[in-house]
Amino acid sequence: MKLKDKKHIFFDLDHTLWDFEKNSALTFQHIFNSNKVNLSFNDFINVYSPINFEYWRLYRTNQVSKEELRYGRLKKTFDKLGYTINDTLIYKLSNDYIEHLSSFNHLFEGTFELLNYLKPNYKLHIITNGFNEVQQKKMHNSKINDYFDVIVTSEMVGVKKPDPKIFEYALEQANATVNNSIMIGDSYEADILGANNLGITSIYYDVHNDNVPDTQIKVDNLLSIITFL
Structure with a gap:
């Protein structure tokens, strides 16, 4: 037709x-290494992916702001994994993620x-x-x-x-x-x-x-x- x-x-x-999933994963690998986040990368991605998907749904329907999305998806993932991390590092990871995401272009x-x-x-x-x-x-x-x-x-x-x-x-x-x-x-x-x-x-x-x-x-x-x- x-x-x-x-x-x-x-x-x-x-x-x-x-290819958002592939590029996003490569970005997280890079910023975790540079910020010395000692966490299983695969465990992180498995928990993060559905949380990120839900935050984007909330963002799309104006239930969270851009800033709440960028912080909340990381905070909720780390909390769910039981990984202790302070807000200063979460905000840094959030900014680093945005800065480096376009460096990977599959x-x-x-x-x-x-x-x-x-x-x-x-x-x-x-x-x-x-x-x-x-x-x-x-x-x-x-x-x-x-x-x-x-x-x-x-x-x-x-x-x-x-x-x-x-x-x-x-x-x-x-x-x-x-x-x-x-x-x-x-x-x-x-x-x-x-x-x-x-x-x-x-x-x-x-x-x-x-x-x-x-x-x-x-x-x-x-x-x-x-x-x-």
């Missing part, structure tokens, strides 16, 4: 093109092949809930920045996906319409329902093995997107 009359493709960044397999295939025929854009100070660095350092015409972050707009305002803002900036646009992302709630509720066609990058309606277009690897475009 080919999607007709589409001119603009909006991508999510983290977990969709940029992309999902097929990212460059997909972007090279799409670029001649579509205008490509980014809509991300990530923080301004790191998203631009991630894209620049991973050498994908030049593929995209419009890059919209939630901090830029003041709301986060799935709020319709961020999609409307991105459409306006790209001079695109609901009918000639596609949204591609890994979060069913933020990317897919956010786009669908506005009438934007979406492709769900199903990296989480979620149960979604049969009517939803979905792929389990990036290059499968070519089937529809």
Whole structure:
């Protein structure tokens, strides 16, 4: 099935093109070593990952602030592991994490092949809930920045996906319409329902093995997107 009359493709960044889990793990390894945190790295990641996921859900729904997310996800992880650590070091680790995260730039397999295939025929854009100070660095350092015409972050707009305002803002900036646009992302709630509720066609990058309606277009690897475009 080919999607007709589409001119603009909006991508999510983290977990969709940029391999957040791998890059995040490498960042934690680096900052734990430099700050002499004597804790099993695997134990930390296993506990941290679901806590971080939940904090991002709370952040997306405006139940915690950016600062509460950055501190709370670490504090809760260390508490759950029974690891004694003071707030000064938690704040330092939080800052070091943001500073070094964009130093690691693994992309999902097929990212460059997909972007090279799409670029001649579509205008490509980014809509991300990530923080301004790191998203631009991630894209620049991973050498994908030049593929995209419009890059919209939630901090830029003041709301986060799935709020319709961020999609409307991105459409306006790209001079695109609901009918000639596609949204591609890994979060069913933020990317897919956010786009669908506005009438934007979406492709769900199903990296989480979620149960979604049969009517939803979905792929389990990036290059499968070519089937529809």
